[in-house]
Every structure is written in structure tokens, then in C-alpha cells.
Amino acid sequence: MSQKQEEENPAEETGEEKQEKEGLLPERAEEAKLKAKYPSLGQKPGGSDFLMKRLQKGQKYFDSGDYNMAKAKMKNKQLPSAGPDKNLVTGDHIPTPQDLPQRKSSLVTSKLAG
């Protein structure tokens, strides 16, 4: 069932690993690569960051209540703008009326039906 793996990346651990652990080395090497790119990545492996993101999936739209609350909170500062990437919604950024994505129409016959 487990296949002999061709090693893509030379292991960071030295070759004390036995034959049966060969399949695990790529995963650990990948983990090291990821941590090198994103050192601030959470200590908790996998964990609840993904779960919370999953539970909240869905396009957030402009909400006048949120917008006015945010404006009131930052009455002295400028409201954070959308920036070059209009689809990125992070932190306190509340979508403004200007950067609403165009709502597509889906009331068209499926191409599968010819």
C-alpha cells in the first residue's frame, strides 16, 4: 500500500530515517518551507483559524449600519479605502458603496442544456 517515494527535496534532517519514514520527510520539508515563508503562522497546527474562516464563508456586502459605526469610530481619521485589490476585505475595512462587486445575473440557461 505505501509506495516508495522518490525524494524531491533533500531532507533537512540527516539520514537516520528508516525506509518506512521516507514518506514523512516530504511533509516535514514542506512544513519547514511554509514556516520559512510565514514565520508568524500560528503555533496551533491546522486548528481553529481555518474552522472559523470556514464557518464564516460568504461574500460580505456593504452594510450601512457597520459603515456608519466605523465612520463614527474613526471620525478624526480617514476611512481605510479599498486599495488596489478591491476584493480584499480585511480587518476594519468596511466595503464602501463605491467598491461593491457587480452582482452577476444567474438567470441564464445552463450550457449543459445546450
Place this chain on the structure above:
Amino acid sequence: GRVKEMNTYAWPTVFGGAGGESERTRADIISTVEFNYSGDLLATGDKGGRVVIFQREQENKSRPHSRGEYNVYSTFQSHEPEFDYLKSLEIEEKINKIRWLPQQNAAHFLLSTNDKTIKLWKISERDKRAEGYNLKDEDGRLRDPFRITALRVPILKPMDLMVEASPRRIFANAHTYHINSISVNSDHETYLSADDLRINLWHLEITDRSFNIVDIKPANMEELTEVITAAEFHPHQCNVFVYSSSKGTIRLCDMRSSALCDRHSKFFEEPEDPSSRSFFSEIISSISDVKFSHSGRYMMTRDYLSVKVWDLNMESRPVETHQVHEYLRSKLCSLYENDCIFDKFECCWNGSDSAIMTGSYNNFFRMFDRDTRRDVTLEASRESSKPRASLKPRKVCTGGKRKKDEISVDSLDFNKKILHTAWHPADNVIAVAATNNLYIFQDKIN
């Protein structure tokens, strides 16, 4: 099923536009594929909330090349985009799952669901219409009653077949989180719907009430450690269902033992070697699909890299593990960065439970013969689907010298995902959804 059968899939019928990924065609992405109980009907749901149903042609001797081909039978808009005003969130119209009801009369019924609402659709044929009404003309204009001098009995005349779909029940407002599964019970009266944290039991006739049977929401959401990823009723025992989790576990519940099934009857988990644990371990162990075998004796789970078959009588570990694309283990870093590591692949059994099928990337899909322990990789693409030629097995080269006809891991197209496949309940006919195209392959041997 023998190896020979697996290698001789041919006769593709391909539905869908040839266009690539673009804003216009995003709604065309197929999100679910399901045969009905007889296999004569095949339903697909897409991101745009539409359902398309295909019907198998009756084989007849005068057209031997028709070979039971599938043609479009009906199409309708099942769900439309909605808006949750309280949270300012859009509710996608994407059809997450379709499940057929067993046929009880001339009409066909199916359940289709998006993230929040399940609908029961009736699909019926009309091939006659009445003519000779007394009070109105053939074009529908009302006749002047004073000019009617004789009564006639309307007669039924044949007309061109019309297939109508109408929503018979709407099961709404029962899920706070996103529905990932629906499953019709073997009692043919009830069904379950599962979201990330809860599972509800419905009666097909009752839309204003559902019964919560599983609730894993913690009192404090900060303590959330796992979510429900899939759920299914046992094919024969109407009191038994299973649900899988994002931690790679499966719980089997018995509705006879208690009303609220938070405590499982059986708990299936493969022991993990703690020394092999990495950042990715939990993510790739998350089960994206769980399916009972037709026999009801086994169940199959799909995680990111493998398909596992479990004997319901053994909770300690699976009885079979099939590697789908183990070569991706050394690509997990980039697969995490491009979110592919979160792709949810489904899996399915053939009619006799002797073979299983699941999708992969680059429009590849994999079949495993459980008896002979052989497996094959096939491709669903227009280039490789010539009408009479068998599908050629594909091979991914994992390193070193690449042979002719092999494709290297780095050349795989991760945007071409096959997440949804279906197998005819009795025959060797398979349906494979490749983004916005549907491929139906038949076994050449027939």
C-alpha cells in the same frame, strides 16, 4: 469488476461549453452529480443554482450506436442568490448536493440544497393535453356563453413531450451554518441535512419543523476544534447514520439509543503516528466525503490524499487505504498557499461495491478495483476523449526521468479539479464533472 472493465471506458458524451475559466462561465461550474436509483436519470447542479437532468435513451436495435446515451431531459433554476440582511452576507445559490428519492409513481422527485435551504422538486412529464373545452377556444379565449348551443366532452390528444419541474416543499431556516450534506433515509419518509455544526432530521411532508439530532457547537466558540464535513444515512438500517469530521474521524449514531445523538455508538479513527505529525496533518486528514457501500457493510471516506474503506464492525482502523495522489505530499506548501489543500473531493462506489472512484487534479480521476487491488488513472478532457477509443491510462511521474506519455507533478494543472463523480447503480457507466463540463463514459465491453 475486473481490470479489463476499468481500462475500457470509452464512448464519451460531453456536455458543456468548451470555454475556459472566466467570469461569464463561473456559474457553469458543476457542483454536484447524482444518478437516480435506476440510473436512468442523472442530475447535475451548478454554481448558478441550476439543475440539469439527463435521461438515458432506451437502447433499441434500430439505433445500435445510441448505446443508452444520455440526453438532456429537463433543466430548471433550483435556487437563487439570497441575502442575509442581519449579517449583510450573501447566500450563494450554488447547489451543494442533490439526492433523488426512490421512484413511487410516474413522477420523479429530488432534493436539492444550497448553503441554507433544501427544496423538494417534482419532475413530471406531460404528453397529452385536453382539447374541446366548452368555455374556451383552443387558443384560450373565452367563448361567449350565450353562443354555446351544445355541450361536448373534452378529449385528450397527444402532444410533444413536456417535462415540468415544480418545487413541492421548501425546507428553510433550519441551518445557521452551511449545509454540506443531505441524505434520504431508507424509510423513504425522512431525510437528514448536515451543516458544519449540526445535523437535522426532517420529514418529507413537513416543512415547518425539523428535529435536531446532532449538535457539536461548543458553548464557547473559542473552543471549537472540529466541524462536521459530511453525513449519510445507512442504506438499509433507517435508525443509523454516520457523520465525518475535519479531524478525520467518523461517528456512527443510532437514533434508537437516544433522541439527541451527540454521543456516538461507534467511533472510527485511524491511529496516527505522533512522530509523523506536521502542520499539515490535521488539514489533510479532514474527511471531505463519506459514503456507505450498497451492501451497507462498509463505508468509504475521502481525505486529501487517500480513500479509505472501513468495515462497520471495526472502529480501530480502515480495512483498505488507497492512495489517490501521494506525490502531492511533497507539494503541500504550495497547495496550502493556493488553497488547493482545502479542496473537497467526493468518492463513489460502483453498483457491486467491487470498485471505487474519486477525482484528482489535471482532470484526472482514479479508479480502484478492490478485488484485484489494481488501480488506474484516467483523464476527462476533450483531447483524450475520442468516440470509440478507450480512455488511455495516465501516469504521473514523481521524480527522476520522465517517460514518454507521463506527466510530471510540476506540470499538473491544479485549476482542473475533478471533485464530483458518480457511478451508475448497476451498469458500468460513469459521470465525471470537470469544472464546467460533464463527461459520461460507458464501458466498451457491453
